[in-house]
Amino acid sequence: MVLGVLARSLIGAIGLIAAATAAEAADPVDIAIGYLGRAGVPQTLSPLDQPAADDGVAGAKLAIEDNNTTGKFLNQRFTLLDRRVKDDEDAAQAANELAGKTGFILADLPADALLRVADSLRGRGITLLNVGATDDRLREQDCRANVIHVAPTRSMLADGLAQYLVWKQWKRWLLVTGSHDNDKLFADALRRAATRFGAKIVEERVFEDTGGARRTDSGVTLIQRQMPVFTQKAPAYDVLVAADESEVFANYLPYRTWDPRPVAGSAGLRPTSWDPAQDQWGATQLQNRFMKMALRRMDALDMQAWMAVRMVGEAASRTNSGDAKAMTDYLKSPNFTIAAFKGTRLSLRDWNLQLRQPILLADGRMIVSVSPQEGFLHQVSELDTLGVDRPETKCKLQ
């Protein structure tokens, strides 16, 4: 450990000397990127899902390193300004503090807080990159011209899952929804997906959150009695689809359903933008770099932050500039695409500034599949078979 720290400071010192030498030639263009995140992490049912304290921001840090490797050839230097907001703190206030120092702020905030921040920064030439909120309304009726969405929407996630279940011919779903608002929103997206792709929800059930701890010493005994009973007497179904963003029950379902059926949605086969098991399309290199830097594996929020910072880096190298206006214009132009180890180029939907991206389907151990599934066609981009498409959008960017 001590050696590691010493080595790091030595490398840092060498880095400084190198930077100083470069500075004599020409001052590098400094590009600061803000990260506005939540303080504290949510509780999860499985200890394996428990996010690290640097969840998200670690991805941003890695992308800063990657941008700087490229930046040394272009005389550009990237830095990250990390600012966490507590639940009782005003996110808009925190954003305004960052606003003086940067043209780009990554935001991992709940939908309402994100909207307050977006509106308070309006007209100041600052672009927010939403890396955390999956709410469809932020890309629809509540869309904003100064927010680029890197995180996928609930409807993109639900569609990615639905395409696979339909391909697999698991078309009869038992939908179990949690009692919190976010769970209901995910259930809405799943219902929409079922209708779009020809699945049938044979019955819906609600799992009420009656409080209680996520983990207890004798938890399993009780759960083993509850879950089979909760899922019995269901009409014939192929797959149980759970909508439980609040981490109340979904992970209790696999192997405990009354009928022997697979579970998907918030447990079992989960749709996600990234997974530690993703190693296709050169992802191994990214996963290795992340592991080396963060000493843990890379999750979806880390990846969303990585992509957001890489987008800013890409804009800087393509425009050969650190000017926020020029860079934002590039990001919003049809020329913008980015590689993100998902087997295809990603681009922005110009009608709501949502990043088009494939959705991975992961079971917690492996990547089971990647959507869009073959055969789901689209006249513009097959990635637009995921989520709300242009003709359906309610977004008017302003």
Add this chain to the structure above:
Amino acid sequence: MLMKMRSPTGRILKAAPGSKPRPCEETTVDTAGAVQASPRVRGEAGLHRRCNPGERDSPLGLVPAAAPHPNPLPVKDGERERTADAATGRLHLTRGRIGKLRDQIPTRAAFAALLLSAALSLATITPASAYVAFVSNEKGNTVSVIDTDSWTVTKTIKVGQRPRGIAFTRDGKFVMVAVGDDDTIQLIDAKKMEIVDTLPSGPDPELFAQDAQGKTLYVANENDNTVTVLDLEKRVRIGDVQVGVEPEGMMLSPDGKILICTSETTNMAHFIDTATRKIVANVLVDARPRYAEFKSDGSELWVSAEIGGTVSIIDPAKREVTGKIKFAVPGLRSEAIQPVGISLTKDGKTGFVALGPANRVAVVDGTTHEVKKYLLVGQRVWHMEFTPDEKYLLVTNGVSNDVSVIDVAAQKVIKTIQVGELPWGITIAQP
């Protein structure tokens, strides 16, 4: 009914008694060295189907005869069509709009006719001189050896983990193969066809380039943003160069003075002076540059961008992009066009570009940079190599586990050769 069969990896698969029929493996119909008529299923990497015992007995070796196929795959425009007959449970393969020799197998009769025509064509395509091609199989951890006279695999050599970049040494005595997950380059004795030594390549080697004398080897190490320089005679590491994120494509200029290294996440072609081992220029290209190739007279450098979907034409003297080759295949989504391997004829008049999951090789006019033709090959086409007489171009198809042979003059795919799992790189011995 067979009670056991071998999987592509050589493991013996046993069926549990009473197990239900599953969708069957994409079986390749081996016609004893003739055209390998392989009814393929388009799909992603990993979409392999395996047969239950007995399923290979079905006419095309494709489907269980007992149950309807559960997943009829939808039709893609411009691709071959595939439908399932619910009554018989058999798959019917019909010609897509772009019919190719190996796709034309709608019926058993036609299939027989195909075999006949293939046998006839075989008689006419036997090359004057035979060469030996070595193909690295990324997933199989093997190298397949192909004889270009009989167009058959004559030997399969077990190598280390994840073999990708592969090349003969200049003296033709050894084949170097980068085994990324073992962090080394293995040396295969080309005569004995066995591994005899390893090179200290640095972590996760993928592609490499050697100088004309065969003395110095430059290796891209994807994991630590480095190009490692090796002395090939002493087999020791003699230096390294820091480059962009995820170095991949490696190519020396014909005069040997400049080494090109492409970095996949930095999106640049780095020009490295081989005398000083310093970067002298960085040229920004499109996203995820994977391969670089010079014209033999050094007048042009072509760099493929897998995710960007283009090939950048770079003027090596000015060190700037002077043009871009763009690709469009009717009926195919543009994201599927992912250029990787490039080969240019010695006269510089024709270029071939592998388009990855577009399953095609583009034929490009070397002077005007116009795309002349798209040749349908196997799935996820990666890299390619000419036979030394430049009569044939062999390309590796990463998902369909085979190598397509292109007749260079006729600009036609004439053969498909089954190799190991997920073929990636290819090298052919010089006479």
